[in-house]
Amino acid sequence: MKLSIAKSEFQRGLTRIQSIVEKRNTMPILANVLLSTSGEGKKATLELAATDLEVGIRGIYEAEVHETGAITASAKKLYEIVRELPEETIHIDVTENSYLMIRCARAEFNLAGNSAEEYPDLPSFSPEKTVRVQAIVLGQMIERSIYAASVDETRYNLNGVYLEVMKESGKLRMVATDGHRLGYVDRALGLEVAGLSSGVIIPRKGLAELKKLVDEDDADEIEIGFDESSGLARKGDVTLVMRLIEGEFPNYSQVIPKEAEHRFVLPTEILAQALRRVGLFSAERSGAVRLDLTENKLKLSSNNPDLGEAREEIDVDYAGDEISIAFNVRYLMDCLAVMSAKEVQLSFQDALSPAQIVPADDPDTLAVVMPMRV
Amino acid sequence: MDAFYASIEQRDRPALRGRPVMVGGDGHRGVVAAASYEARRFGVHSAMPSVEARRLCPDGIFVRGDMKRYARESRAIFEVFRRFTPKVQGLSLDEAFLDVSGTERLFGPAAELGHRLRAEVRETTQLAVSVGIAPVKMVAKIASDVAKPDGLIEVLDDRVREFLDPLPVSRLWGVGPVAQARLAAAGFETVGDVARSDDGLIEAALGEWGLGVAHLARGEDVSDVEPYREPVSYSEENTFSQDVSDRRTLESTVIAHAESVARRLRNDELRARTVVLKLKLARRRAPGPRGYPLLTRRTTLDTPTDDGDVISRAGFALLDRAALSEPIRLLGVGVTGILRAPHSAQQLSMFDRPGGVERRSKLNRALDELRDRFGSSAILRGNLEPERAGLSLQIKRGEREE
Numbered sequence: 001m002k003l004s005i006a007k008s009e010f011q012r013g014l015t016r017i018q019s020i021v022e023k024r025n026t027m028p029i030l031a032n033v034l035l036s037t038s039g040e041g042k043k044a045t046l047e048l049a050a051t052d053l054e055v056g057i058r059g060i061y062e063a064e065v066h067e068t069g070a071i072t073a074s075a076k077k078l079y080e081i082v083r084e085l086p087e088e089t090i091h092i093d094v095t096e097n098s099y100l101m102i103r104c105a106r107a108e109f110n111l112a113g114n115s116a117e118e119y120p121d122l123p124s125f126s127p128e129k130t131v132r133v134q135a136i137v138l139g140q141m142i143e144r145s146i147y148a149a150s151v152d153e154t155r156y157n158l159n160g161v162y163l164e165v166m167k168e169s170g171k172l173r174m175v176a177t178d179g180h181r182l183g184y185v186d187r188a189l190g191l192e193v194a195g196l197s198s199g200v201i202i203p204r205k206g207l208a209e210l211k212k213l214v215d216e217d218d219a220d221e222i223e224i225g226f227d228e229s230s231g232l233a234r235k236g237d238v239t240l241v242m243r244l245i246e247g248e249f250p251n252y253s254q255v256i257p258k259e260a261e262h263r264f265v266l267p268t269e270i271l272a273q274a275l276r277r278v279g280l281f282s283a284e285r286s287g288a289v290r291l292d293l294t295e296n297k298l299k300l301s302s303n304n305p306d307l308g309e310a311r312e313e314i315d316v317d318y319a320g321d322e323i324s325i326a327f328n329v330r331y332l333m334d335c336l337a338v339m340s341a342k343e344v345q346l347s348f349q350d351a352l353s354p355a356q357i358v359p360a361d362d363p364d365t366l367a368v369v370m371p372m373r374v
Numbered sequence: 375m376d377a378f379y380a381s382i383e384q385r386d387r388p389a390l391r392g393r394p395v396m397v398g399g400d401g402h403r404g405v406v407a408a409a410s411y412e413a414r415r416f417g418v419h420s421a422m423p424s425v426e427a428r429r430l431c432p433d434g435i436f437v438r439g440d441m442k443r444y445a446r447e448s449r450a451i452f453e454v455f456r457r458f459t460p461k462v463q464g465l466s467l468d469e470a471f472l473d474v475s476g477t478e479r480l481f482g483p484a485a486e487l488g489h490r491l492r493a494e495v496r497e498t499t500q501l502a503v504s505v506g507i508a509p510v511k512m513v514a515k516i517a518s519d520v521a522k523p524d525g526l527i528e529v530l531d532d533r534v535r536e537f538l539d540p541l542p543v544s545r546l547w548g549v550g551p552v553a554q555a556r557l558a559a560a561g562f563e564t565v566g567d568v569a570r571s572d573d574g575l576i577e578a579a580l581g582e583w584g585l586g587v588a589h590l591a592r593g594e595d596v597s598d599v600e601p602y603r604e605p606v607s608y609s610e611e612n613t614f615s616q617d618v619s620d621r622r623t624l625e626s627t628v629i630a631h632a633e634s635v636a637r638r639l640r641n642d643e644l645r646a647r648t649v650v651l652k653l654k655l656a657r658r659r660a661p662g663p664r665g666y667p668l669l670t671r672r673t674t675l676d677t678p679t680d681d682g683d684v685i686s687r688a689g690f691a692l693l694d695r696a697a698l699s700e701p702i703r704l705l706g707v708g709v710t711g712i713l714r715a716p717h718s719a720q721q722l723s724m725f726d727r728p729g730g731v732e733r734r735s736k737l738n739r740a741l742d743e744l745r746d747r748f749g750s751s752a753i754l755r756g757n758l759e760p761e762r763a764g765l766s767l768q769i770k771r772g773e774r775e776e
Contacts, residue, residue, distance in 0.1 A: 027697060152676040153691035154684065178676050179723045255724040288719035328721055352722060372719040 001069025127225030206242030539566030611706025647711030
């Protein structure tokens with residue numbers, strides 16, 4: 001294999017795969033990136049691919065190929081080398097014993113690689129049908145649900161975001177929960193999602209990769225497709241394929257409160273800042289903050305056996321009965337952070353029932369947080 | 375305590391008295407946990423591979439240790455210690471610091487208290503204990519080592535330097551083989567060499583950390599006797615007598631460790647949030663005992679737990695994540711992220727069956743009572759217990775992270 005590629009083009013490709021490669025795996029080859037050429041001459045391409053066996057990404061980049069071939073080498077080391085090289089053309093020449101000779105300007109590296117045959121197959125998936133969705137909408141949906149997904153590996157069916165088409169509205173919903181809180185968002189993406197007859201659970205890692213793709217500057221539309229076990233996302237020359245989580249997502253609709261006796265509306269920023277301050281004294285990781293609602297007043301308080309107490313009062317339009325409720329302060333702050341709304345409404349039935357938080361201007365975004373018993 | 379485990383065995387089995395006794399596994403992977411003074415004459419010491427001990431002392435008697443008995447003995451000894459002061463800082467089952475300042479009116483001068491403590495420990499347990507008395511902790515510890523076997527040494531305030539100066543630098547806390555070699559290269563052999571030196575030279579040899587060593591060398595240990603430190607992690611591990619790659623054996627080992635760790639959590643009324651799986655691969659990549667690649671995988675639970683079943687399931691998930699492709703030599707399960715239970719505030723859940731968690735903890739309480747009464751193997755999960763070469767339980771104490 002022998003080729004020349006612009007530094008910026010190569011670096012862009014290597015950046016994309018960095019978070020996919022496994023750093024601490026018992027299969028060392030998974031720390032590698034797979035390079036393979038397609039075509040020959042000035043208008044040829046170099047493909048960069050990586051996988052952790054659950055998520056795979058491949059991107060195609062312009063290159064001048066002098067001699068076709070394939071090779072695999074440490075993704076991190078290659079990225080570190082390329083990042084430090086000057087903005088010039090990089091020349092790569094693979095030697096017979098699987099070394100990559102990398103030359104750029106007057107710098108030269110001989111990087112040990114492995115034969116491409118040693119690299120495992122990437123998850124493959126060619127959906128029957130795909131649809132194009134607006135990247136910005138998809139990004140927002142991911143952001144407003146993924147924060148609530150569980151990181152507890154014993155509850156693998158909660159380690160992702162559930163994607164389903166809502167029968168009544170025809171909208172697409174992303175919802176995630178860790179059993180303590182839940183976040184969902186509905187958006188009309190114009191089209192039903194190809195291949196999605198029932199809901200699927202998209203793993204956190206795959207979705208985080210998709211979010212990165214969506215956040216890239218030139219992202220305008222993303223092509224997505226699913227079947228029961230795999231998902232695909234494509235942006236231009238980059239394709240992301242992931243295995244979906246097999247398992248049943250809990251019947252979450254039962255925990256979404258139907259009624260709420262107590263409710264108030266506050267500017268998001270005022271509530272968030274007060275929570276950040278009072279949260280400084282919340283004990284350990286359990287992080288309880290107590291909310292006392294009285295006429296036109298919300299009192300936030302926390303206490304910590306080692307530190308002391310913190311209190312803050314906020315004026316609020318509230319005329320209901322006096323009530324107290326407590327939450328993990330982090331759960332409240334997490335959902336406020338992604339709602340990007342001027343005002344939010346918080347409502348609940350009683351101190352031991354789930355509370356609901358919605359942006360005042362967007363009834364299609366919702367967070368549910370279970371209270372703490374204090 | 376002097377040769378603690380071995381002394382207990384000799385006390386309880388008269389046939390062992392006066393003979394070289396080694397406590398520990400005698401298999402090809404066993405390690406000596408304690409050696410009687412008779413065995414030490416042959417050069418046997420604790421932490422030595424049993425194979426080597428056997429070579430040095432072919433007539434020595436190997437005794438498989440009984441940690442539970444030793445722990446019981448330890449509790450009795452610590453109770454004696456607490457008759458003299460509440461400020462008792464345990465270092466291990468058989469070592470403790472006692473801060474006896476302010477007890478003079480009750481027990482007289484420290485040396486008198488020391489003699490009395492030795493007598494009371496002997497009376498209670500028929501075991502020998504050595505005592506070191508000094509103004510600072512490190513010097514007291516060294517003095518007790520020098521006093522062994524069955525002795526007492528007091529190092530008075532104005533004699534500290536005199537006592538420390540001739541000792542090799544390796545007696546200082548924190549000075550291991552590497553630091554010792556660096557100090558030797560810089561011309562420091564004895565504690566006195568370090569104590570008399572300029573701080574700059576020590577810093578040059580050991581880095582900034584060397585300043586602490588210089589303080590210790592001058593007998594300026596400012597650390598207090600810390601009566602109790604909160605546990606920060608619990609773990610249990612075993613080396614298999616034969617390398618294991620069978621998933622079911624690995625899983626039943628995970629269960630055995632998880633259940634035991636969970637029981638210790640419940641016993642101390644604690645819960646843990648993070649589960650750690652430790653695996654040592656059987657294929658050695660470098661010479662020496664550290665040559666086996668060690669994998670650790672950890673996962674954080676949504677809800678802190680003291681339930682062995684939850685810890686086991688986390689262990690299985692970590693086993694999946696490790697994606698093993700070769701046999702295992704050692705497996706350990708540990709927990710960190712320790713919280714006192716029950717919390718002041720309890721997070722409510724959305725999907726748990728009503729009463730599910732409470733029922734589980736009732737079951738665990740019932741099982742604990744059975745085991746307390748009839749022994750830890752009175753009731754087991756329906757899994758085979760794998761054969762283990764050596765088992766070790768650990769608790770790390772210290773400041774908990776927030």
